[in-house]
Amino acid sequence: MSGRIKRIGVLTSGGDNPGLNACIRAVVRTSISRGAEIFGIRRGFDGLIKGDMDAMDSRSVSNIIRRGGTILSTARCPEFFTEEGRLKALKVLRENEIDGIVVIGGNGSLMGAFELHKLGFPVIGVPGTIDNDVNGTDISIGVDTALNTIIEAIDKIKDTASSHNRTFLIETMGRSSGYLALSSGIAGGAEMVLIPEVETSFDEIVDTVRNSYKKGKSHCIIVVAEGWKPGTKELAEKINEIGKEYEFSVRVTQLGHVQRGGDASAFDRILATKLGAAAAEALISGKSGEIVGILGSDITFTPLEEAISYEKQIDKKLYALAEIMAK
Numbered sequence: 266m267s268g269r270i271k272r273i274g275v276l277t278s279g280g281d282n283p284g285l286n287a288c289i290r291a292v293v294r295t296s297i298s299r300g301a302e303i304f305g306i307r308r309g310f311d312g313l314i315k316g317d318m319d320a321m322d323s324r325s326v327s328n329i330i331r332r333g334g335t336i337l338s339t340a341r342c343p344e345f346f347t348e349e350g351r352l353k354a355l356k357v358l359r360e361n362e363i364d365g366i367v368v369i370g371g372n373g374s375l376m377g378a379f380e381l382h383k384l385g386f387p388v389i390g391v392p393g394t395i396d397n398d399v400n401g402t403d404i405s406i407g408v409d410t411a412l413n414t415i416i417e418a419i420d421k422i423k424d425t426a427s428s429h430n431r432t433f434l435i436e437t438m439g440r441s442s443g444y445l446a447l448s449s450g451i452a453g454g455a456e457m458v459l460i461p462e463v464e465t466s467f468d469e470i471v472d473t474v475r476n477s478y479k480k481g482k483s484h485c486i487i488v489v490a491e492g493w494k495p496g497t498k499e500l501a502e503k504i505n506e507i508g509k510e511y512e513f514s515v516r517v518t519q520l521g522h523v524q525r526g527g528d529a530s531a532f533d534r535i536l537a538t539k540l541g542a543a544a545a546e547a548l549i550s551g552k553s554g555e556i557v558g559i560l561g562s563d564i565t566f567t568p569l570e571e572a573i574s575y576e577k578q579i580d581k582k583l584y585a586l587a588e589i590m591a592k
C-alpha cells in the first residue's frame with residue numbers, strides 16, 4: 266500500500282442499477298486485503314456532505330453480490346454542484362481522515378467525482394448506469410441485467426401481441442441514450458427501434474407498421490427509448506389512426522423502473538467485481554481523476570475530464586443491423 270492512502274471511502278450516486286452491491290463488495294474487500302480501512306458513505310454526495318458514513322468490514326458486504334439496489338443507498342444531489350456543497354464535502358472528508366474515494370455512478374456522478382479531483386482530492390470513478398452512456402468503457406455496470414429484464418418483457422409481450430394482431434410500443438429507459446432500446450430491439454426481434462440519436466419521421470414509422478401487416482406479420486413490436494421525441498404517447502395516437510385500415514390496435518407498455526431492479530446477472534457481478542477491485546487498487550497505488558472501465562477485454566483507465574467531455578455515440582452499424590433484422 267502507498268503511504269498516502271490509508272482510509273478509503275466508497276459511495277454510490279445517481280440512479281441505482283443491479284451490480285452496485287457487487288462493486289461495493291469488491292471495493293471493500295480489495296481495500297481490506299491491501300491493508301486500507303474502508304468507509305461506506307450513504308446516499309451518495311448528499312451523505313458525503315452530511316458526513317453520513319460508517320466503517321465497513323468484510324462481513325458488512327456478505328451475501329450482497331447478487332442483490333439489486335445499493336446497500337449504501339443513493340441520491341441525486343444538486344447541492345454538490347455548488348461550490349459551497351463541494352467545500353462542505355471536502356471538509357467532511359478531511360475531518361474523517363479519508364484519503365481517497367471511489368465514486369460509482371453514471372455521468373452526473375462522474376462529473377461530481379471530477380470536481381472533487383479538481384479540488385486535489387484523490388478519486389476514482391466506476392461506471393454504473395443502465396443507460397450505458399458513460400465514455401471510457403464499452404459497458405457500464407447494470408446494463409446487462411437491465412437488458413435481460415427488457416428482453417424478458419419483450420418476449421412476453423410478443424405472445425400477446427401476436428394473439429391479438431397488435432402493434433406494441435415498448436418504452437425502455439434512456440433519457441438521452443438509445444443503447445437499451447437498440448440492444449433490446451435486436452435481441453428481442455423488434456420490427457423497429459426508435460432512439461434519440463436517430464431522427465425518424467412519423468411517416469417512416471407508419472410505413473413500417475403498415476408493411477409489417479402487409480408482409481403477413483401477426484404483430485409489430487416497436488421499442489422506443491424514453492428520450493425519443495416527440496414521444497410514445499403521440500406516436501400511439503398516430504398509429505391508432507391507421508389501425509382502423511388494417512384492423513389492428515395499439516398498446517403501450519412503459520417498462521419504467523422495473524429495468525433498474527432485480528438480482529444482478531452473472532455478467533454484471535463479474536464486471537462489477539473486476540471494476541470495483543481495480544478502482545480500489547488504483548486509488549491505493551496513487552491514481553486519481555480517472556474512470557476505470559472495460560474496453561475490449563482489458564481493464565482500462567481514462568481521465569474523468571475526457572470521459573465526461575462528450576456524449577457517447579451510438580453504434581450506427583448496430584442500428585443498421587437492427588433495420589436489416591426487422592425485414
Ligand code: F6P
Nearest residue numbers: 280371394395396438439440491
Ligand atoms: O440514468 C438512469 C435512468 O434510469 C434513466 O434511464 C432514467 O431516465 C432516469 O434514470 C430516471 O431517474 P429517476 O429514477 O430519478 O426517475
